Amino acid sequence: MGRLSPYKVYCLPAGFSGCAWWRYRLPIAKLAKFGSGAVEVTIADNAGKVAVMEMDRHARAADLLSLQSPGCDDAVLLMRVYKAMGKKVVVDYDDMSFDLSPTNPRYADLGIRECELADGKGGFIYRWRDGENGFDLANNLKRYHAFLEAVRLADLVTVTTDYLARKFAAINPRVAVVPNAIDLARWRKIPRMTERAVEVRVGWCGGDSHVADIEIIAKVLSDIAARNPKLKIVMQCSPFQDWLRLFATVNPKQLEWYPWSQLKDYPLMLASRDYDIGLCPLADVEFNRCKSDIKWQEFTAIGAAVVAQDGLPYAASIRPGRTGLLAGTIKEWEEAIEVLVNDVELRRAMAAEAMDDVKKNHDLETGCLAWERAFIGCIEGTVPPMNGNGMPATEAAACLTA
Secondary structure: OOOOOOEEEEEEOOOOOHHHHHHHHHHHHHHHHHOOOOEEEEEOOOOOOOOHHHHHHHHHHOOEEEEEOOOOHHHHHHHHHHHHOOOEEEEEOOOOHHHOOOOOOOHHHHOOOOEEEEOOOOOEEEEEOOOOOOOOHHHHHHHHHHHHHHHHHOOEEEEOOHHHHHHHOOOOOOEEEOOOOEOOOOOOOOOOOOOOOOOEEEEEEEOOOOHHHHHHHHHHHHHHHHHOOOEEEEEEEOOHHHHHHHHOOOOHHHEEEEOOOOHHHHHHHHHHOOOOEEEEOOOOOHHHHOOOOHHHHHHHHOOOEEEEEOOOOHHHOOOEOOOEEEEOOHHHHHHHHHHHHHOHHHHHHHHHHHHHHHHHHOEHHHHOHHHHHHHHHHHHOOOOOOOOOOOOHHHHHHHHOO
């Protein structure tokens, strides 16, 4: 006979950041609604610190405790306490935070080595020295070692991609891939009131950690705009004032800038920009290889055709010429964007086929069941260790420190 009552899972998200909302809170809420009933999830919907008594009550009643991105001594202590009570503990990570590029502002809090990047003119673009500009190497290393200990202690580590799983397998072989998926009830194309006769809207959206990514496409877009007056460059980002220098040569009439939006408004705000072509550039650094294809999913859901970086994560998802175009070199970026700018039928066909793919393989209503399978597999001990099935531990360890 099967189990008569559902397994109880208590989930602790990492606050109310974008990652906490899209990667964790929303999928867990979907699981509560669309799951098979084999798992009963409770999520700590805390506006600030979780009340200790509330957390203890839920955790004691649970079979499994799920934590998002633990990386401090308090989280490690919490994990030890509940493991000692016989609870299973799962930790979830959607990137390898300590592999950050020094161009990322969060390097101040997560960088684990001093570094600097010269500007070629006797100065520095970025400089991270212990004790300067808020960079505290001892504190960062303390966080890093707490992160490692949390991963080692976990009964299961859930991550977003196969590549990231292989990285974490160097620390803990008990890893399961729970891919990012998109809530198509929230993400959708907004029908145009009238068909635009000339203008083609091309652009990007993202946060302030992506300066190196934008630099890949800034000159390409500027050059295409100079040759093609029908091109409109549309950027939704924060803080966009810092990036205007990258588009200094663009005719202001061909450039639109929008600030970041509230998390729950983001799908509507992005759709309202009316993109024809969405761009997904990524600098070739280890941190970016660990990312998921969620940006491709988002642009697809609002009806845009996509040009993305030729490499992980996009090359694992996009079928070139069918569900998007891939570009590696500057010349390839230029050619791919111009092809789509000039061929409206190709844009529409590519966007439509990509949308079919997203509906079939990346809809959160079914994607949330991967969380259920991971939780049940952890409780029942049916998730096989990754070493031996994926990347060998020695190779994964080399990736971890690349």
